[in-house]
Amino acid sequence: MAAKCRFPVKNLLVHPVYTVGYGSKDHFTVPFYGLVAAMYGDGRPVRLAFDRYEQFQTSIKRHASKMRYRIGIDKKTLLLQSFKAEFEVDGGGRCNFSPSVAMVGASGAQSIYYFPKSDLTGVAIASRAIDAGSARGYGTLQTMAATEMLIDEIATQLGLDAIDLRLENALRSGMKNTQGAIPAGAIRVDEVLQKAKVHPLWTERAKKKAEYELAHPGNRYGVGFACVQKDFGTGAESSFAKVEIAADGKITLHHTAAEIGTGVNTSQAIACAKWLGKPAAEVRMAIIDWPELPVVTSGDPYTMSQGEQDKLSANPRWSPGLISPSSATNSAFYFTHSTHEAARVVFTHGLWPAAMAIWSGGIGGGQAAPLVVRREEARWVEGKLTAAGLEPLSLEQLASKAHDLGLVTGAVVHVFNRWQWSEAEFNIDGVTERLPIDGLSLLHGAGKTDAKTDAKADAKIDAKAAKAPVPAVYRALDRKRVFIAPVSRNNAAVTYYSAVGTLVELAVNEASGRVSLLTHHSIMECGNMLSPQLVSGQLQGGLAMGIGHALHEYLPLYEDGPGNGTWNFNRYHLPRASDVAVWAQTGEVLPPLSETDPPKGMAEVVMIPVVGAIVNGIAHAIGHRFNDLPVTPQNIQEALA
């Protein structure tokens, strides 16, 4: 832009500084209006401020979606056989993420089930509605919630318990998704379902319905359940992370991730503890300048040909992607990866050799000599490093030693993931290692001296000069070979999933049509949690948003809608605490398979099953299934009339 414009632009600084958007700020055009306005500011700062009416007019909306489903099931085996679906998503006037939303929505429609045959078609249309784009759930909120409603309807028609039917058909580890790809890791939806199946909300629902309706004439009671798994990431995730440890043991983390309120600065600080024994003390987010590791990118990672990728990747500085925005629930898994890998390099090439140097110190190889000591047996216990029974060493001791010995005290990594991590070979201090990163830059401790200036060998050299350390700067390593996932892997569409099941207990008032949520319980599977409090906060927030989507939030698409500049929170009803069973709700997270499960992104999946569960719960309450959201009191009054 700076190059093409006719204004004398000397420098274009783009600082990513934004707060929460739930997707609505991804590839948003509005910052560019401010940019253009700044061109006319004669050097004065320009502020573009909207009020809430204008925000309603301009902000990117969720795609209104029409879905037509047909599911075939074998009545004898109770196994789902085929799934045919057509989706139409209304992208509004300007194409933002619509083709992608349509695609991801289609890929999510299978929810947690194995379909031997599927034929899913998604179309994104243009209309005069306000631009639609990325919104939490990204098409799968619409499609998966619909599938969960239909599965429930099938169960009712066949006289089956709705959770049993789900268990019969749940995906198991190693099975293919509807794109023909095998999802990452174990699929544990069956465990989520088993927990829901024995929960009192489910087992007691018939009895409680009779009791409640007797005690509250004019009100109907219902319990609904839904379970989904949602992918995270975009198929082109990339980030930089720099982990540095000072001589006094202070850990500093720099990351490209932008903090938008989800707490990624906290989670990434915590992530440093895996390899360094304690969290980072100083964290800088949204760093976009990386002079320590110059990486270049070009082309479109989704559409480039294999030949093109092979040619470009010959440049050891090239990666298919540069920096991902905070989006697509990408921090827990993807951003943690770069943080972990940077910290791991500092450990393996800095702290571990420092530890070995300390443990081997003294006569005959010290306390280490009599033992078999392997790096994979190292453990951090109460902030100190031990292995194979060796004396626990504090981080301060290790850092100080690493600096003295000129070992690696800082690492910058760049990573890329196309449903699989890029890997590359690097020569680090004489040893070739293949790591799941595509760029690496190292900082050695100040004690490192150039091998050619050995003060002892040449006594004529000035003593001070002989001890002059090599300046502590990052040196970017050229990778020897790189292994990027083949472009055909773009067809996998998605492979990383987390799962959530939600049980909802509700009451419907016959006269007013109002739905009250009495309580709800969610069961989540998301690997190892970096911060349980952040995870539970995302669950609680996602549930509220799903409740709003199912019962409260509605915007007309066209001229009566927010484009006319008169919409605000009096008509657009965001759920309040009293709408979400704030005191009664509960949630649980399945324990990880082991301490080595990676943390998985869960902040979108948490929003989705509650939507299906509410509609299913209303069906249990009043015997009517809705297929148009939100379900309003008027809708219920009409259904009961």
Place this chain on the structure above:
Amino acid sequence: MTAANPTPTPLMQQPLHQPLIQMKPISLTINGAAIGPIQTPDGLMMIDFLHEYVGLTGSRLGCGQGVCHACVVILDKPDGSSEEVRSCITGAHFFDGKKVRTIEGHAKRNEQGEVVELSPVQQKFLEHFSFQCGYCTPGFVNAATVLIERLKREPIARESVEHEITKALDDHICRCTGYVRYYEAVRDVVLNTPGLVKDSA
């Protein structure tokens, strides 16, 4: 252009003897400090006064029409009670001569103005991971503070605690958190601050 329909005078060149906007002085106390008199336009809303005239940007403009409550400030009344007032729909001059607390006033600061200790409500919000993007947080802090101060004057029974918290906070909209951690943090303050809950009767 005709005599009957002359080219209109551009706004900036119109004579000033009829000012378009009337200016009035405002003096008030904010966070214990006397402010003013400052000349401000008649009809200026309090939130714009806070943001543009006294540099207190902590109160948030969420909806601009009194629904979301992110903008509330605390009005301390002569009788010792306090209430939340929505600064986005209340004129600045309403506060002339009055005492107001904003979000910037709760933490203890040293002489350099650096925060040295958070208020109990703020501290509990941190410990409970109560906020995410933080936009609604000033409103929640103020609402919770008003509630705690009211309970000090009029303690309640234990079985009313959740209901009273809901009543005090339910008007405050949050998009991120789903409210649970905010409410649990406030309950934590209520139950663990002596004198707010009546001894079981």
Place this chain on the structure above:
Amino acid sequence: MNRAILLRLGALALCAAALSACSGRPDEPAPVTHETAAEQIARGRYLAKAADCAACHTIPGGAPFAGGVKLGSPFGTFYGTNITPDPTHGIGKWSATQFYKTLHDGVAPDKQFYPAMPYTSYRTMSRADSDAIYAYLMAQKPAAVPNHEPDLKFPFNVRIAVMFWNMLFLKDSLPDASAGTSADWTRGRYLANALGHCAECHTPRGVFGQMNGAKTLQGSTLGRVEPPDITPAGLAARGWTSADLQAFFATGISRQGPAFGEMHPVVMLSTQYLSSGDLRALSTYMLGDAPLPPTPVQPGSADAAQVAAGRASYVAVCAGCHGREGEGKPHVAVSMQGSSTLRQADPHNLLVAMLDGVDATDFAGTESMQAMPGFAATLSDDELAHLANYLRSGWGGQPGDVTAANVKALR
């Protein structure tokens, strides 16, 4: 009522009891219709909405038509009864004829109803329509919710005296405030009197609680928010046109402001469901076949100092929503310009709105208003009086004659 009258009433009561059988034609056989049972129930559903049964017979959060709604009056508190098909507490054992007799004469199988049940208006409902409502109610879910006896002071708790009251005050038709002969006017009359029973709230009552036919629809003092004058002259004086009335009945909001107080549930439970033809007819009846032209607002006279003080309060606590020039915000806050409440000669409803505020409410479709706060604690009597005078003189065409004493009396 003094003792002498009471004794005379008591003496006549015996005659009244004997005569009650002549006060209607309850034994007339049910008219033959050609509609199916399903069609009749559908028609009954519509008519039950038009007659707004739910307002008195369904409490918020309660079972539909199971009764319990409190109706305050100068005579004590009444409670709507259970009209579900429950055999013990509701109308499950009633025939269509008995249902019609209740609507027509106020005489139920087990008792005489007080005219709090507006049979004084339902009296003009046709037998066919009564049967349709009956069919609809009998198809609803029975709710075993017991009825609540009215809380009345002596002598109003002497039910049998109502028969005598009927002799004096129960008429076969209600007076019209408007004039007309068109089909719309005639249909509107039926909607307003036989079904919507507007006069029951909007006509002032005499000392025995009877509607004062000489002042029909001129407004009454029933309730905290008082039903205003809705005669053709009263409506025109406040700027109402037929289009405005239709919008108001259909959505609860018009140029003149929103329905609030007791009128809001009337719109939400009843008039919003009327067909467009019936809305047009109802408005035609309200305004007459030859509506008066709406009166434009002329500023009223008021003391300048009061107006200045009132404006200061307006800018401080009202303008944030209602606009600095009273223009309001579309779909958010009503405009002061053209507000029907400001244009009422009696400042009562304005003062009540300013003191109490208005609860957040939904309207038809996607319309939804946030709460208006009450200013009883925020503004003094003087401040509220000055503010009222600023509003009324500036936008209501009324004189600025509200005093602090007026405000205080309403706290």
